[in-house]
Amino acid sequence: MAVARRGVHRTRWIRLQVFRYAAFLFAAIFFLVPIGAMLEFSTRSNSGARTLEYWKSIVTFPDLIGTVGAPGQATGIVASLELALITSVVMLVLLVPTMVWVRLKLKRLNRIVEFICLLPLTIPAIVLVVGLFPMYIWLGSNFSDSILTLALAYVVLVLPYCYRTLDSGLGAIDVKTLSEAARSLGARWEQVMWRVIAPNISNAILNATLLSVALVLGEYTIANNLLYNNLQVELVHLGRTNAGVSIAVAVASLLFAFVLLIAISFVGGRPRRARPEAATKLGAGPVQGSAG
Amino acid sequence: MTERSGVEVRLENLVRRYGAVTALDGLSLTIAPGELVALLGPSGCGKTTALRLLAGLEQSDEGRVVIAGQDVTDLPVNKRNIGMVFQAYSLFPHMVAWENVAFGLQMRHIGTAERKKRALDMLELVGLGRYAERYANQMSGGQQQRVALARALAIQPQVLLLDEPLSALDAKVRARLRDEIRRVQLEVGTTTLFVTHDQEEALAIADRVGVMQSGRLEQLGPPTEVYSRPATPFVADFVGLTNRIPGEVKFGGVEVRGTQLPLVQKDFPTGPAVALVRPEAVSIAGDGNTSSGPLVGTVIAVAFLGAVSRVTVDLGDIIVLAQLPTSAASDHPAGSKVRLALRPDPVLVDRHD
Numbered sequence: 001m002a003v004a005r006r007g008v009h010r011t012r013w014i015r016l017q018v019f020r021y022a023a024f025l026f027a028a029i030f031f032l033v034p035i036g037a038m039l040e041f042s043t044r045s046n047s048g049a050r051t052l053e054y055w056k057s058i059v060t061f062p063d064l065i066g067t068v069g070a071p072g073q074a075t076g077i078v079a080s081l082e083l084a085l086i087t088s089v090v091m092l093v094l095l096v097p098t099m100v101w102v103r104l105k106l107k108r109l110n111r112i113v114e115f116i117c118l119l120p121l122t123i124p125a126i127v128l129v130v131g132l133f134p135m136y137i138w139l140g141s142n143f144s145d146s147i148l149t150l151a152l153a154y155v156v157l158v159l160p161y162c163y164r165t166l167d168s169g170l171g172a173i174d175v176k177t178l179s180e181a182a183r184s185l186g187a188r189w190e191q192v193m194w195r196v197i198a199p200n201i202s203n204a205i206l207n208a209t210l211l212s213v214a215l216v217l218g219e220y221t222i223a224n225n226l227l228y229n230n231l232q233v234e235l236v237h238l239g240r241t242n243a244g245v246s247i248a249v250a251v252a253s254l255l256f257a258f259v260l261l262i263a264i265s266f267v268g269g270r271p272r273r274a275r276p277e278a279a280t281k282l283g284a285g286p287v288q289g290s291a292g
Numbered sequence: 293m294t295e296r297s298g299v300e301v302r303l304e305n306l307v308r309r310y311g312a313v314t315a316l317d318g319l320s321l322t323i324a325p326g327e328l329v330a331l332l333g334p335s336g337c338g339k340t341t342a343l344r345l346l347a348g349l350e351q352s353d354e355g356r357v358v359i360a361g362q363d364v365t366d367l368p369v370n371k372r373n374i375g376m377v378f379q380a381y382s383l384f385p386h387m388v389a390w391e392n393v394a395f396g397l398q399m400r401h402i403g404t405a406e407r408k409k410r411a412l413d414m415l416e417l418v419g420l421g422r423y424a425e426r427y428a429n430q431m432s433g434g435q436q437q438r439v440a441l442a443r444a445l446a447i448q449p450q451v452l453l454l455d456e457p458l459s460a461l462d463a464k465v466r467a468r469l470r471d472e473i474r475r476v477q478l479e480v481g482t483t484t485l486f487v488t489h490d491q492e493e494a495l496a497i498a499d500r501v502g503v504m505q506s507g508r509l510e511q512l513g514p515p516t517e518v519y520s521r522p523a524t525p526f527v528a529d530f531v532g533l534t535n536r537i538p539g540e541v542k543f544g545g546v547e548v549r550g551t552q553l554p555l556v557q558k559d560f561p562t563g564p565a566v567a568l569v570r571p572e573a574v575s576i577a578g579d580g581n582t583s584s585g586p587l588v589g590t591v592i593a594v595a596f597l598g599a600v601s602r603v604t605v606d607l608g609d610i611i612v613l614a615q616l617p618t619s620a621a622s623d624h625p626a627g628s629k630v631r632l633a634l635r636p637d638p639v640l641v642d643r644h645d
Contacts, residue, residue, distance in 0.1 A: 174380055180349055181382040181440075183369045185396035185447060195395075199386040 035251060042248035054244035058252060077253070079147045080231035084216040086151040088209045091162050094155065096205070099166055100197055103175050117163035120156050125221040128153070136226050147228045157222070158215050162208035169204020173197075210261050217257050298326030298483045299360035299450045301346065306355035308341050308507075315341040316352070317507035328477055328484040329512075330498035332491055334530065338507040339487045343453050346485060348372045359450055370399075372451075375444030375482070379456040381436045383428035389415060389439045390424040396447035414442035417476060434465040441473060445480055452477065452484040458493060470497055491531050495519060503527045521556065525642040528568040533602075535569045535612050536642070546641050549586035549607075554638040565641040569634060571602060571615035576624055577633035587632040591624050605630060 045051040095117075102113050120128065132153050139149050175197065182196045183189075198205065220232035229237075231253060239246030301323040308316040316338045323329045331339040344350045346357055348369035357365045364372055375396075383392050390411040397407035415421050418438040428436055437457050444452060454473065458466040474497045477484050488494050494501045495515040502512040503526070511523035522528035539548035541562050546553050548567045577587075589607035601621035603614045614632060624630050 173385070174382070177378050177380045177382045178384060180369075181376070181378060181443075182384070182395070183349070184347060184374060184376040184453075185443065186370045186373075186399035187395075188370060191399065196384055200384070202386075 038247050038251045042244055042251060054248040057245050058249055076234040077231050080217050082148060083151050084213045087154040087216050088212045090155050091158055091212050095162055095166055097193060099170055100175060118160045121160040129222050129225040150223060150228055153222050154216050158212040161211045165208040166204050169201035173200045210264055298481045300325050301451055301483050302358040304356040306345055307353045309353050314507050319509055323483050325483055326481040327499045329500050330486040330494035331502045331504055332488060332494040333504035337504040339504050343455055343485055343487045347374055347376055347453050373449050374451045374453055375447060375449035376453040377440045377444050377457040379459055382440055383436050385428050388425050388427055392439055393443045393446045410446055414446045418442045433461050434469050452482045454486040456488050522640060525568060525640055528640050533571050533613060536566045537569055539567045541565045551634045553636055556638045556640045560641055568640045571613040573635040573637050574614035575633050576630045578631045591626050591628050591630055593626055594621055
């Protein structure tokens, strides 16, 4: 009887493993085949011979890497990276304290804040551009026409994704009790945020940052229509003049984004956890027994 | 460990309204230095609101909070020097036990070595010195609340506030931690306000118990007084079990089923009333098979409670509870006829239902 049951379990386990590997393989093919094809295309010359010419010429494109126009004004990849950084920081500074405050003091506004944050999801980027255009004309003539002002639009763009991520992070902790405990121990509000809330939603903050970085690095519509040249706009321009270099840059930026996201997740995503050996002792030892 | 730090706390005519609801309706309470006062009452009676006003977590609409002679009504919570243990587990999950305890000291800019030493001392005080490096998720609920107590006391607060800290724990741990809290409070001598809806907890731990209803303090006094001489029918009903036996107020007392009992309320108007009689004031006077009368009835249940048992007797028109030594109760199994007697203690009366 027991042997038969073990056999059934084994069969199920094997089926599950087969399904897992099949799903993984399918996803891998789905992602890797286009990248492989792009890699193949970007490493072959017109004559059909293998070459790294397109890849080497990436660094020589001034619009992509380096500076053009006014001194210090970045374009292409540098601009996109700066935008990703500014957008992430502004989004976090704006969203985290607001969401915490609404949870603590203005619960009745929770639905309204949620609605406002999720609204950009329902507005196509091109419609957003139409709305933003007059504001950017005003910004350009009165304040600055730097590409970095795009961060304002990008914060709106990333709001829905980051709101959802942070909301689930805050939902996983008792914000009210933790902040009241910290306040009763003498902490000011900024200390509550920095020392108590932020460390306990570090994974949500990291995920929100990853999302905003990924969105900004891949953004084309708003930048192009507002006549700014970010990475994606430069890629399109490049593609019109030199398809090989354009594909090489696309693969490179994809790989760069992967590396960046992995790096961010390693740097910021290591919350302090219970040491496994201590946790193991808990299960067997007298700790639970001596509770009280 | 820490020097005695008790100070006087005064809540003066505190009023707190939430829209149309008045949560606190002119609460006044003075807690003597080093005293432990328990506020007891049903959900929504205003006890937690009173504690939160004292903590500074909420602002009163009227009245004053005075700690050690200083009016702190408008002082924010982080400037009040109070220690607080919450109902929900409130340890910071990203910190180990000693870091949690040291948090308040860090906010007071005390050096790392000194705050670690003091944190470890406090953990020793609550018997958790060995668990200093544990995270909250590696400790049981009772241990977490003890760390929270150590954390609240580490800052040497002027006032310690305990907001139902035992309600999430199981009965055995709760009783142990209750005694532990009292021991530690006596040791450090901090003036303490303990809020609970559990009468046993309040009566066991407090120097004085305040019973609240609808935002008002119904009675404040030592546990024995609150239990044995309740000031109002609500207190009698809420604290301990009470039989509500119809009777008649006359001749300065109340006649209950043929027995004349003295009255607590001397000015209660003559006429029908309900006497509030404790189960321990009801005894079994004898076998009911050979006698008859208004206090003769049938035992319908006997609940074993350890040294005492609670006997439920059906008198025909009402059910009465009697609390007897278990040895005496065992002579009267369910189904047997008994004759009850009422001890002539002064009783409270309520208007007839």
